[in-house]
Amino acid sequence: MGNGDGGLSATGLRRVRDVLARHVESGKIPGVVALVGRDDETYVEAIGTMRHGGGAPMRRDTIFRMASTSKPVTIAAAMILIDECRLRLDDTVEEWLPELADRRVLSRVDGPLDDTVPARRPISVRDVLTSTFGLGMDMTSLGTPIMNAVFERGLTPNLPEPMPEPDEWMRRLGELPLMHQPGERWQYQISSDLVGVLVSRVTGRPFEEFLRERVFEPLGMKDTGFHVPAEDIDRLPDLYAPDPRTGEFLVWDEAEGGRWSLPPAFPSGGGGLVSTVDDYHAYFRMLLNGGTHGSERILSRPAVELMTTNRLTPEQNAARNAMAADNVHISHGQGQHGGWGLGMAVRTYRGDYASVGQFGWDGGSGTAAYADPAKRLTGILLTQVGASTPDSMRLIHDFWTTLYQVIDD
Numbered sequence: 231m232g233n234g235d236g237g238l239s240a241t242g243l244r245r246v247r248d249v250l251a252r253h254v255e256s257g258k259i260p261g262v263v264a265l266v267g268r269d270d271e272t273y274v275e276a277i278g279t280m281r282h283g284g285g286a287p288m289r290r291d292t293i294f295r296m297a298s299t300s301k302p303v304t305i306a307a308a309m310i311l312i313d314e315c316r317l318r319l320d321d322t323v324e325e326w327l328p329e330l331a332d333r334r335v336l337s338r339v340d341g342p343l344d345d346t347v348p349a350r351r352p353i354s355v356r357d358v359l360t361s362t363f364g365l366g367m368d369m370t371s372l373g374t375p376i377m378n379a380v381f382e383r384g385l386t387p388n389l390p391e392p393m394p395e396p397d398e399w400m401r402r403l404g405e406l407p408l409m410h411q412p413g414e415r416w417q418y419q420i421s422s423d424l425v426g427v428l429v430s431r432v433t434g435r436p437f438e439e440f441l442r443e444r445v446f447e448p449l450g451m452k453d454t455g456f457h458v459p460a461e462d463i464d465r466l467p468d469l470y471a472p473d474p475r476t477g478e479f480l481v482w483d484e485a486e487g488g489r490w491s492l493p494p495a496f497p498s499g500g501g502g503l504v505s506t507v508d509d510y511h512a513y514f515r516m517l518l519n520g521g522t523h524g525s526e527r528i529l530s531r532p533a534v535e536l537m538t539t540n541r542l543t544p545e546q547n548a549a550r551n552a553m554a555a556d557n558v559h560i561s562h563g564q565g566q567h568g569g570w571g572l573g574m575a576v577r578t579y580r581g582d583y584a585s586v587g588q589f590g591w592d593g594g595s596g597t598a599a600y601a602d603p604a605k606r607l608t609g610i611l612l613t614q615v616g617a618s619t620p621d622s623m624r625l626i627h628d629f630w631t632t633l634y635q636v637i638d639d
Contacts, residue, residue, distance in 0.1 A: 238271050242636030247275050249632045250625070254278040258477070258621040259596075259613055261288035261467065265507040266633055267515065267608040273636075274507060280467040280614070282479040293453055293465045294612040295483070295490060296503040296510075297593030301422045302537075303454075303513055304499035305573025306445050307429045307437065308359055309533040316432055319359070322352040326431040327424075329404030335364065336407050340374045346407045353412045358421050358428060359572045360541045364408030366417025369553055376409055386419055386500075393496035396427045396437075416542055416550045416570060422500030425573075438497045449516060449523050451509035456497040457490050458504055466490065466504065467614040469595055474618050482616055501593070507610045514590070514601040514608045538589040538603075540569030540576045583634040596622030598629070609633045 246266065253259045254277050261278030276288040296303075311317040324331040330353050334346035349364070357363040367386060371377050383402040384391040393399060403424075409417065426437040433440050438456050446454050458466045463485055471482035483489050490504055516522065517538060521529035529537075542550070547570065554566040567588075568578030577588040590600030596613035611629045615622040 237639035238266065238268055238273060238636045239638035242632070242638065243273055245635060246273075246629070246632045247277075249628045250275055250277050253621075253625045253628070256621075258472075258619075259615055259625055260470070260479075261292075261614065262625065263288055263290060263292055263294070263507050263612045264629060265511050265608070265610040266636060267511050267610075268637070269606055272511065282468075282470060286464075288467075289465070290508065291453065291465060291506055292467065292612070293458055293462060293504050293506055294467075294597060294614065295469055295593075295595045296505050296597050297501045297595035297616075298419075298422075299510075299591055299593035299597040299599050300499060300501050300503035302574035302589070302591050302599065303445070303503060303505075303510070304422065304437075304441065305359070305425060305537060306513075306529060307441050307499075308355075308425050309529050309537060309572070310444050311429060311432055312355075313530045313533050317355055317428075319354070319356040321355050323355055323358060323363075323428065324352060326428055327353075327400065329400045330363075333364065333412070334407040335411055336376060336409055339368070339371055339376065339409050343375050343379060343407060349408060350411050351413075355428070357412050358424050360546075361416050361418065361421040361570065362413050362542075362546055363421055363424070364410045364412050364414070364417070365403070365406065365420050366409070367419040368409065368417060368549070369556070370549075371409070376406065379406055380420075385423075387423070387496075387498045387502060393423075393494070393498065395495045396430060399423075399496055400427055414546070415548075416546050418550075418553070419500045422573065423496070423498050426497055426499035436497070437499065438493075445513070445528060446509075448526050448528055449509075449512040451505065451512055454503060454505040454509045456502045456504070457493045458485075460491070463491060469614050469616060471616040471618040472621070477619060507612060510599050510610050511608060514599060514610070517589070518601050518603060518606065518608065537572040537574065538576060538587075539571055540578050541572060542570050583631055592623070592626060596626075598626040600630070605634075605637055607633070607637065 260282045266273040280286045333349035337345045430437045466485040469483040520531040521534045567575040569576040585604040588602040592598045594617045596615045599610045601608045
């Protein structure tokens with residue numbers, strides 16, 4: 231399906247298809263939709279089926295749960311507010327998020343919740359946007375009182391305890407101490423959800439409504455949102471979380487009547503979007519174009535540059551590097567980028583085939599979206615197999631290995 235002068239090699243594209251097909255034929259990936267874009271040339275493959283064991287074929291317009299691949303997209307809402315001077319990076323957040331005023335910080339990450347010291351300073355907008363405000367998912371701290379409290383309160387998505395509506399979520403968040411001092415350490419997930427609440431309170435509008443008006447509609451992202459309308463539910467496959475021991479395909483979320491069949495109480499900027507390859511391609515092309523889409527400017531060029539360059543010091547980033555290196559079954563190289571911008575990872579060293587400066591992120595539902603400014607290249611890969619086993623992450627890794635071989639100039 232490629233046409234144009236983007237310098238995509240026909241031999242390389244066949245290799246991409248062959249690798250995707252091999253994963254599907256293995257029986258471990260029911261279906262996949264992948265996109266390779268360079269300049270004005272776009273190549274899309276849809277292989278396999280919507281369900282494990284057969285059924286309707288995958289299509290280019292299949293809708294997928296983007297999971298953490300939501301983060302690079304939803305951060306744009308905050309950057310629009312910074313462009314418009316409705317937010318400032320070094321403002322404290324207390325005006326909009328009073329629940330986070332007068333923070334206490336755990337004396338020890340593994341200590342009791344009432345063993346705390348005062349925060350050395352207030353939380354800033356910059357802390358929230360860089361995922362360093364002091365509280366988040368920490369795979370090295372599972373089983374500690376603070377992580378148990380995060381799960382019990384429904385502060386993260388995709389757990390048996392559903393996330394409450396935003397004001398209640400903020401109330402519960404405000405009950406907990408921070409794990410680290412503001413600005414001290416990068417931590418995953420909760421900051422990305424907090425961005426959505428911040429945007430909603432600054433604008434006085436629902437987060438999804440603002441995103442739709444200022445990002446999705448201008449980019450033509452007609453299938454992107456926080457749920458799938460009933461008339462399109464047949465385009466959403468079931469999401470599988472295979473048993474890590476046996477490989478048995480277990481349905482984690484059904485399409486009909488599942489978690490994305492109705493608008494959520496909490497629109498999760500960290501992991502709540504559904505979308506398609508073409509919608510995500512429009513967004514990442516906008517970033518590669520310095521914030522413009524056709525004749526319309528979505529973000530300023532400096533905003534895009536801030537999002538897509540490393541924002542972390544080595545000390546702040548140590549935990550992220552450890553998470554990537556220690557969760558090898560998830561990362562398979564993709565998680566080890568060296569840097570983090572705003573809402574996304576940024577390559578700061580040449581660790582595999584990707585260029586320094588590549589930006590994007592992966593999702594635990596078997597999704598990946600990255601753009602490479604040096605190569606003018608975008609790659610998006612979407613499956614319906616979660617990361618409970620290494621299979622979808624290995625597919626993502628192989629996709630990127632072959633994708634970089636399609637450049638022929």
